[in-house]
Amino acid sequence: MERREVAAWVAVGLIVIGLPSAVLGYQHWLRLAAAEQRVIDIQAYAPERGGFAPDAIRVAVNEPVTLRFAAMDVTHGVALGPGLGVDLGHIDPGKVKEISLTFDRPGTYTYYCNTWCGPDHWRMRGTIQVIDPANPDLLPAAQPDPVIAALIAEGVDIDAQHDAGRKHGDAPALIIERPPSAQRGATLFGSVTIPPEVSDPAWRRSHPPAHVLELLRQTNRQAPQADLIDVVAYLWTTDTAPETLAAAESLYNKNCAACHGQTGGGDGPAAGTTAEKPVAFADAAYLFERRSDVLYAKIRRGGMGTDMPNFGTLFTPEETWALVEYLWTLPVSALPEPR
């Protein structure tokens, strides 16, 4: 054979064998080795079609992982919590979104859908168990929530029929003629005698506004009822920074509005599908008889058998309090200027 013929054979051999092996080698070996990361593919189906697959994953502490979510049927939204601050937003059918992260301590986290995607949307959740490779069976036990523990110790039944058998929708004991205005309350605030305990935000969390209204009526006998209602509305809407309220509003719109309604009318598009009617937070007469800590407990623990989901495994306590503060703004017509 001539030298040029040999060279040609070598070139052909390189193309026929070398090219595929380079491509396949890169795909199956080099790329994975370079990424040096576990990639976990999670398919998202509406709950009626199975929800997340898989719906439970295990990763080791300090092990970098990439979670890759693919929407299979309709648009979903994927967020991770509590306290991870990950919200991947909408994922349309056929699209994929991924997040790489490393957990630094053992514990349990949740990936969940935050875009209404079917009647059972709120059951669309999956768990991430972060284990210590040295001790794979030892997961930190869930800590009891101190607020809920305190309510139980106080003898408050979170699931008690609200207000001695009165259900939402019945005629309220408290009559509020027009939506309370916290803005007006702010201007009246100086002219009203406030009992000292009422100024304490922690005290207010465990007392309903209706109770404070009663106290104010006793200390301000000449003041019109409407004025006192506005002052109470002011007291219940001043504890939170506007940024926190804005974040809570976004959380509410994504996770709660489909049932409770965007403006709190209890009339979201899924309101007709729940075992009990979702509460209308915009009903001031109703909400003013509720305690913040009970609302908090209900959000974290859910309402047994009512189809009110539990959000304790999705949100941090701080996020939950912010949601409660946001609920208080729903029946109020005008918020005061931020201080």
Added chain:
Amino acid sequence: MTRPPSPLSMRPRPIWVLFGLVTFAVLVAPLPGAAGAATREIALDATQFEFAPGRVHVNRGDRVVITLTASDVVHGFYLDGYGLERRVEPGITEQIAFTADKPGKFRFRCAVSCGPLHPFMIGELIVERNTPYWRAVGVVLVAAAGMLVHLWQSGKTRSSQEVINGTG
């Protein structure tokens, strides 16, 4: 043959007064539901796999405010001709405002794949020609009728004249 106009023919005949009134009415009468450029608020709900209402009528020049909701899964709204696009999530109301400045029939379709029949999720926006257009049409019709009456009347007048002159 020119005759000085008689005092009688100086006075407009009742029939022309009637035409004048009709023309005036066509020009200024408030038409039901189509008074000038109005703000049209339309609640549009998206479900698998249709929009409700499926057909929307507005007048040209109207300010259209669509309150868009979704009741089951995420949908979208894309309006042909106007190039408006929005995505809507159950529970979160979206508002789309625009001026209907192009007349005609435009399709709006779902812009987010929402299931097997998604491609058939289509509605229709009909932008009617606006009131000035219809008024102009009205005036033209009245004028045409006037013309006919005029021809008929002048024919009648001439023949009576001819009868009087005994030339008929």
